[in-house]
Amino acid sequence: MAIPFSTALRIGGHAIVNHLKGGKYPLVLMLEPLLRCNLACKGCGKIDYPDAILNRRLSFEQCMAAIDECGAPAVSIAGGEPLLHKDMPRIVEGYLKKKKFVILCTNALLLKKKIDDYKPHPSFTWSIHLDGDKQMHDKAVDQDGVYDTAVEAIHLAKARGFRVQINCTVFNDADPARLASFLDHMASLGVETTISPGYAYERAADQEHFLNRERTRNLFRDVLRRGNGGKAWKFTNSPLFLDFLAGNRTYECTPWSMPLYSVFGWQKPCYLVGEGYVQSFAELMEGTDWDQYGVGKYEKCSNCMVHCGFEGTAAREGLQRPLEFIKVAMKGIRTDGPMAPDIDLSHARQAEDVHAQQVEAEMERIKIEDPEAYRRGTRAA
Numbered sequence: 421m422a423i424p425f426s427t428a429l430r431i432g433g434h435a436i437v438n439h440l441k442g443g444k445y446p447l448v449l450m451l452e453p454l455l456r457c458n459l460a461c462k463g464c465g466k467i468d469y470p471d472a473i474l475n476r477r478l479s480f481e482q483c484m485a486a487i488d489e490c491g492a493p494a495v496s497i498a499g500g501e502p503l504l505h506k507d508m509p510r511i512v513e514g515y516l517k518k519k520k521f522v523i524l525c526t527n528a529l530l531l532k533k534k535i536d537d538y539k540p541h542p543s544f545t546w547s548i549h550l551d552g553d554k555q556m557h558d559k560a561v562d563q564d565g566v567y568d569t570a571v572e573a574i575h576l577a578k579a580r581g582f583r584v585q586i587n588c589t590v591f592n593d594a595d596p597a598r599l600a601s602f603l604d605h606m607a608s609l610g611v612e613t614t615i616s617p618g619y620a621y622e623r624a625a626d627q628e629h630f631l632n633r634e635r636t637r638n639l640f641r642d643v644l645r646r647g648n649g650g651k652a653w654k655f656t657n658s659p660l661f662l663d664f665l666a667g668n669r670t671y672e673c674t675p676w677s678m679p680l681y682s683v684f685g686w687q688k689p690c691y692l693v694g695e696g697y698v699q700s701f702a703e704l705m706e707g708t709d710w711d712q713y714g715v716g717k718y719e720k721c722s723n724c725m726v727h728c729g730f731e732g733t734a735a736r737e738g739l740q741r742p743l744e745f746i747k748v749a750m751k752g753i754r755t756d757g758p759m760a761p762d763i764d765l766s767h768a769r770q771a772e773d774v775h776a777q778q779v780e781a782e783m784e785r786i787k788i789e790d791p792e793a794y795r796r797g798t799r800a801a
Contacts, residue, residue: 427521427543434493439739444676444705446492447732450691452682453478453511455500459527461561469779472786472797474500476683483511486681487520489701494521496547496678503530509537516541523547525587527566528573540581547614548574550586552594553602560591574609585612585656592631594639600646603653612654616727617665619692632723633762637667641755649752657727659748660734665725667759669737673714673724677732679704684782689713691728693720695774716763719771 431447438445456474457464478486487495495515502508503526515522524538525547538544551560554567577584586606590599606613617636631639640662644650650662664671675690685697686704693713698704715721738745787794 430519431493431521434491435735435739439736444710446490446677446679447494447735448678448728449487449490449492449495450678450680450728451478451483451486451495451497452499452680453483453497453502453505453508455683456504457499457501457527458504458529459501459561459563459566470783470797472794473683473779473782475793475797476786477505477507478681478683480507480510480514484514484518486701487515487518490679490681492520492679494523496523496525498525501527501530503534508534512538512544516543519543521545523585525549526573527561528570529566531573532576535576535580538582540583542583545583545585546573546577547585547587548577549589550602550606551589551591552599553605556594556598556602560589571609574611578610585614588613588615589618590615590631590639591618592635592639594643596639596642596646599643603643603647607653612656614656614727615662616657617725619724619726631725633725636665636723636725637759637762640665641667644753645755649755651752658731658734658738658745659753660737660745661727661731662753663748664730664734666753666755667762668754670760670762671730671733672716672763673721673729674732674736675710675713675729676705676708677735678728684778692724692726693718694778695772697778712769716765716768719768722765722768 434445435447454474454477455469497508497511499505502524505511508524512522512524521543522541523545526549528548531546531548548570549561550567550570551557557567557570558564574584574586588602603613617631617640644662644666647653650659655662660669663669673690675693678691679701680687680691681701684694685699686701687694688696688698688704688708689710690713695713698707712718713721715724783794786797
């Protein structure tokens with residue numbers, strides 16, 4: 421299930437043109453039109469806000485303006501749970517009319533109920549959250565039966581003619597053999613996998629099961645070895661990113677390649693680290709001191725090897741060294757031998773705790789702009 425040629429051509433053309441121009445440019449808009457969710461996953465750092473914030477939604481107009489501002493050829497719609505947003509079908513259709521590649525992420529609990537609101541399209545993909553087999557996934561989301569619902573949704577969506585992929589986040593208690601078996605099963609269903617180590621959200625309820633860099637590299641080597649260097653499975657990830665996860669490349673992140681727009685605005689500096697918000701994409705790009713962030717520079721970034729930070733780096737290397745991209749894609753990921761040197765973390769500046777003041781500022785904004793919503797949210801709290 422490769423990306424349609426016309427879509428790949430648009431995304432590749434966007435990357436090549438901007439690469440030749442030089443400077444910073446986004447590849448994917450990460451959109452969070454709401455933060456409310458119908459699950460409470462222990463590894464999530466997105467759902468611990470006051471109700472007055474969880475009840476907020478981006479409007480259709482705000483979602484369209486965000487893609488026009490940043491100019492990315494693709495958008496990944498996450499949350500929270502996007503299917504809770506009543507305007508989501510209209511938002512997806514709006515992006516498709518703009519000829520964007522749309523990935524709609526969901527835990528699939530509502531997909532059976534909502535699927536008739538959407539139509540198959542070559543540039544539209546359902547991305548269903550599955551963190552491994554039944555036992556692994558239901559443990560990760562802290563609710564029994566979610567895995568079975570998600571697999572049922574995969575079959576339903578494929579039967580309706582939709583493109584379907586899964587989004588698999590890996591934690592440090594993943595068993596390589598079981599994870600490989602799960603990837604075998606997903607391949608047998610004809611779906612691709614976006615795989616990534618989890619990011620250690622500072623506010624996540626479970627802080628014990630995030631991977632550090634060494635464990636990430638060893639785990640991915642072990643898993644990919646069981647799948648012929650990953651060639652046995654269908655990944656949406658770049659082969660160079662997978663090669664990085666297996667410890668064969670030393671990458672710095674490219675945080676602006678997948679910028680986040682949410683109910684707070686544009687998040688500085690990236691999708692994963694919230695160090696402030698601005699109201700325009702131009703201000704995000706021009707007003708962020710990018711040299712202050714990244715692995716080896718900032719403590720919160722130390723163990724990050726997540727796709728939204730490093731796929732942009734892999735894409736840039738693929739443009740600069742296309743033969744290297746082809747070689748890894750053809751031969752598969754090397755899973756033995758020495759690893760590439762990693763970045764020194766000893767000089768990273770100390771993490772700053774800015775979450776409380778950001779929540780306070782947003783609550784004050786809600787109080788001024790929508791007093792009734794503020795009162796409802798604080799009463800619920």
